[in-house]
Amino acid sequence: MALYTRVSGSVGVITLQNPPVNALSAAVRQGIVDMMDRALSEPEVKSVVICGQNGKFCGGADIKEFGTNMSGPALIPLIDRIESAAKPVVAAIEGIALGGGLELALGCHYRIAHSKAKLGLPEVSLGLLPGAGGTQRLPRLISIPAALELITTGRHVTAAEALQLGIVDKVTDRNTLDEAVKFALSVAGKSLDLHRISTNPCPHPPDVDAVFETAMQRVRQRARGALAPVACVQAVRAAATLPYAHGMERERELFKGLFTSGQARALQYYFFAQRAVGRWSTPGGARWDTSKPRPVRRAAVIGLGTMGRGITVALAQAGLSVVAVETNEKQLTEAKQGVSDMLERGARRRGVPPALDKVIYSHKIQAVADVDLVIEAVFEDMELKKAIFQQLSALCKPGTFLCTNTSGLDIDELAAQTQNPELVVGMHFFAPAHVMKLLEVVYGQKSSPQAVATAMQIGSKIGKVSVAVGNCRGFVGNRILKPYLEQAFFLLEEGATPELVDKVLEEFGFAMGVFRMSDLSGLDVGWRVRKAIGLVAPEALTGPYARVREGHRYSPLGDLLCEQVRFGQKTGRGWYQYDKPGGRVAKPDPWLHRFLEEYRAQHGLVARRIDHQEVLDRCLYALINEGFRILEDGIAAGPEDIDVIYVLGYGWPQHRGGPMFYAGMVGLNKVLERLEHYHQVHPDVPNLQPCSLLRKLVASGSPPINKWREVIKKPHSQL
Ligand SMILES: CC(C)(COP(=O)(O)OP(=O)(O)OC[C@H]1O[C@@H](n2cnc3c(N)ncnc32)[C@H](O)[C@@H]1OP(=O)(O)O)[C@@H](O)C(=O)NCCC(=O)NCCSC(=O)C[C@@H](O)CCCCCCCCCCCCC(=O)O
Numbered sequence: 001m002a003l004y005t006r007v008s009g010s011v012g013v014i015t016l017q018n019p020p021v022n023a024l025s026a027a028v029r030q031g032i033v034d035m036m037d038r039a040l041s042e043p044e045v046k047s048v049v050i051c052g053q054n055g056k057f058c059g060g061a062d063i064k065e066f067g068t069n070m071s072g073p074a075l076i077p078l079i080d081r082i083e084s085a086a087k088p089v090v091a092a093i094e095g096i097a098l099g100g101g102l103e104l105a106l107g108c109h110y111r112i113a114h115s116k117a118k119l120g121l122p123e124v125s126l127g128l129l130p131g132a133g134g135t136q137r138l139p140r141l142i143s144i145p146a147a148l149e150l151i152t153t154g155r156h157v158t159a160a161e162a163l164q165l166g167i168v169d170k171v172t173d174r175n176t177l178d179e180a181v182k183f184a185l186s187v188a189g190k191s192l193d194l195h196r197i198s199t200n201p202c203p204h205p206p207d208v209d210a211v212f213e214t215a216m217q218r219v220r221q222r223a224r225g226a227l228a229p230v231a232c233v234q235a236v237r238a239a240a241t242l243p244y245a246h247g248m249e250r251e252r253e254l255f256k257g258l259f260t261s262g263q264a265r266a267l268q269y270y271f272f273a274q275r276a277v278g279r280w281s282t283p284g285g286a287r288w289d290t291s292k293p294r295p296v297r298r299a300a301v302i303g304l305g306t307m308g309r310g311i312t313v314a315l316a317q318a319g320l321s322v323v324a325v326e327t328n329e330k331q332l333t334e335a336k337q338g339v340s341d342m343l344e345r346g347a348r349r350r351g352v353p354p355a356l357d358k359v360i361y362s363h364k365i366q367a368v369a370d371v372d373l374v375i376e377a378v379f380e381d382m383e384l385k386k387a388i389f390q391q392l393s394a395l396c397k398p399g400t401f402l403c404t405n406t407s408g409l410d411i412d413e414l415a416a417q418t419q420n421p422e423l424v425v426g427m428h429f430f431a432p433a434h435v436m437k438l439l440e441v442v443y444g445q446k447s448s449p450q451a452v453a454t455a456m457q458i459g460s461k462i463g464k465v466s467v468a469v470g471n472c473r474g475f476v477g478n479r480i481l482k483p484y485l486e487q488a489f490f491l492l493e494e495g496a497t498p499e500l501v502d503k504v505l506e507e508f509g510f511a512m513g514v515f516r517m518s519d520l521s522g523l524d525v526g527w528r529v530r531k532a533i534g535l536v537a538p539e540a541l542t543g544p545y546a547r548v549r550e551g552h553r554y555s556p557l558g559d560l561l562c563e564q565v566r567f568g569q570k571t572g573r574g575w576y577q578y579d580k581p582g583g584r585v586a587k588p589d590p591w592l593h594r595f596l597e598e599y600r601a602q603h604g605l606v607a608r609r610i611d612h613q614e615v616l617d618r619c620l621y622a623l624i625n626e627g628f629r630i631l632e633d634g635i636a637a638g639p640e641d642i643d644v645i646y647v648l649g650y651g652w653p654q655h656r657g658g659p660m661f662y663a664g665m666v667g668l669n670k671v672l673e674r675l676e677h678y679h680q681v682h683p684d685v686p687n688l689q690p691c692s693l694l695r696k697l698v699a700s701g702s703p704p705i706n707k708w709r710e711v712i713k714k715p716h717s718q719l
């Protein structure tokens with residue numbers, strides 16, 4: 001909807017009304033058309049202002065309308081009509097002008113923005129391009145290179161940068177509508193010729209071909225197979241090479257190609273999934289809308305290794321006071337320096353003073369006595385963690401939430417060490433903790449709704465996407481990772497190389513193949529966990545039990561590498577070789593290839609040719625199968641939780657939506673059929689046995705992903 005008022009006698013004000021972001025739904029578009037007609041037909045009205053209700057100009061096209069039978073006036077002619085109006089039209093931009101919202105503003109003759117407003121064309125992150133003239137008007141307004149950068153990255157700019165770039169005519173700290181009305185009065189009756197952007201020529205840099213070539217190379221490198229960034233470059237190229245009307249035709253053609261693509265569906269699903277995970281629920285009946293978080297002003301972090309330092313930085317940067325505890329004096333000294341450096345670097349980047357004074361360091365755990373919430377991040381050792389939880393329970397003031405950053409240990413076992421197990425939850429950060437956007441909030445049997453709500457709230461306060469998950473070994477992310485890694489190891493045993501497996505996964509779109517990722521995070525991490533749970537044989541075994549644990553196939557390849565101190569990048573050798581310990585560039589290692597050959601010979605394995613499809617099928621379907629088990633067990637409330645965790649924490653390509661969305665795209669019956677096939681070939685690998693939820697979904701006619709919860713029917717409340 002849009003509201004019309006007359007201000008100062010001669011300014012028609014059109015207010016977009018569609019909470020929460022005034023998206024351009026059919027009703028809003030109709031409202032704009034009707035109100036523009038009215039403003040243009042009233043002789044007293046000399047100029048027009050378009051603004052948005054509730055301090056937000058417009059968040060763009062209504063994404064919820066995509067994929068439905070779209071009705072109402074089309075956006076492009078609506079914007080053209082504004083631009084060709086004989087009366088000046090001023091956009092009063094508060095809050096946001098994004099996507100179609102900015103395109104609407106670019107159709108206006110002038111743009112006034114509040115200093116706190118954010119502007120951008122983020123369509124690329126939805127698998128689209130700006131399809132209402134944005135790719136043709138923006139380069140005409142701010143130059144080809146600047147427009148290319150904004151359109152291909154989808155970056156939001158501040159009002160100050162928008163002014164500098166020439167996107168807006170004026171920035172104000174005052175009431176934006178009042179300023180826009182004043183401005184509209186001042187330009188009434190003046191010529192609009194130079195202010196109809198589409199009629200202006202597109203300014204050419206002298207080396208225009210080189211600019212596009214470089215831009216295309218850059219986006220192809222970054223895109224990991226995503227189509228939209230490439231189409232964005234092609235559309236801007238049309239602005240540079242074609243007259244406006246033909247450029248618009250090209251924009252339309254490229255937009256149509258993207259609009260109907262699976263990638264756009266995946267990215268739009270992912271957009272809503274990221275927001276849906278905030279509406280969490282637990283099988284015990286706790287819910288986001290009925291559980292009240294408790295304020296946390298002071299927090300403590302125990303253990304200042306890799307994770308503890310990052311967590312300290314994340315908390316301090318968000319304005320919390322942090323007591324940082326480390327018992328090892330050398331580590332403490334290094335941690336002080338490390339945390340300060342990270343805080344200073346972050347502050348420089350954000351142009352704010354570093355929050356150094358927010359952190360107090362101590363080598364004594366007693367320093368936590370007065371905090372509201374503790375995050376434990378010591379070694380992954382259950383006995384050590386138990387001892388710490390006993391201490392914390394005795395030391396902390398009543399009501400302090402006790403959280404652990406364990407990667408997969410039992411939250412209930414830790415909670416059982418405390419007097420108030422309801423105050424215990426997992427807060428599983430990802431490395432580097434001050435950078436990675438994901439937080440798994442793990443509730444135990446006894447965690448109170450308030451504890452979960454508080455951990456979720458802290459997550460959003462420090463800029464994370466928090467996902468509430470149940471307690472099991474590895475929670476969601478690391479539990480799903482296990483069968484994926486396992487398949488990769490089995491493929492090596494059967495004849496593949498790390499290079500082949502990584503190439504296939506990287507071509508699929510993963511940020512990093514499984515072996516390069518393992519080298520980066522350190523092979524020793526998993527080795528320690530496998531040792532602790534008794535999977536690692538005390539000495540290199542031969543014979544029939546060498547590759548069997550608990551009656552199932554097991555690959556000791558990772559353990560054998562660790563015994564050679566091949567921990568990955570940190571030791572300069574792992575699945576690949578590096579020029580030095582800490583080196584980053586992975587090179588194929590002839591030693592590893594010989595080692596694999598000897599290993600196969602020793603175990604009577606005959607190498608065979610493994611094609612790309614098998615690598616992809618086995619790694620991905622084993623992972624997806626575990627995802628279905630997680631849903632079946634009620635560890636995740638819905639597929640969105642798994643998908644968000646996998647995209648944000650494990651480098652799954654966003655344009656494929658996440659593993660569960662991908663399964664739906666491939667077809668659940670196909671996933672089932674392939675798993676059945678591979679399980680028949682490898683009956684000793686239980687992870688390849690299709691889980692019953694997958695069978696149930698297929699038997700129910702493979703419903704779309706948004707209907708899976710109805711089939712799962714776990715005691716999670718419907719979101
Ligand atoms: C705006 C934000 C920055 C706000 O962030 P904040 O953190 O404050 O809040 P939330 O993110 O939690 O959002 C609150 C709430 O609002 C929902 N929401 C946000 N934006 C939209 C939107 N644009 N549409 C619908 N809903 C929206 C959000 O989901 C939350 O609700 P929920 O219930 O989920 O909790 C932030 O929200 C944000 O970044 N939003 C997205 C901004 C964006 O990406 N905008 C671009 C949209 S795409 C676009 O504009 C395309 C244009 O270029 C126009 C193209 C022309 C269209 C023509 C279509 C014709 C089809 C032709 C097909 C041809 C095929 C054929 O012929 O066959």
Ligand SMILES: NC(=O)c1ccc[n+]([C@@H]2O[C@H](COP(=O)([O-])OP(=O)(O)OC[C@H]3O[C@@H](n4cnc5c(N)ncnc54)[C@H](O)[C@@H]3O)[C@@H](O)[C@H]2O)c1
Binds near residue numbers: 302303307328
């Ligand atoms: N490294 C990762 O990628 C990662 C990711 C997610 C979660 N985790 C989990 O985070 C936790 C920490 O992992 P990390 O990689 O930071 O380990 P780390 O070895 O880098 O650091 C652990 C720190 O804890 C300190 N410490 C040990 N006992 C202590 C005590 N009693 N009091 C105070 N400090 C003590 C050690 O001196 C060390 O500095 C583990 O549970 C791990 O599973 C790690």
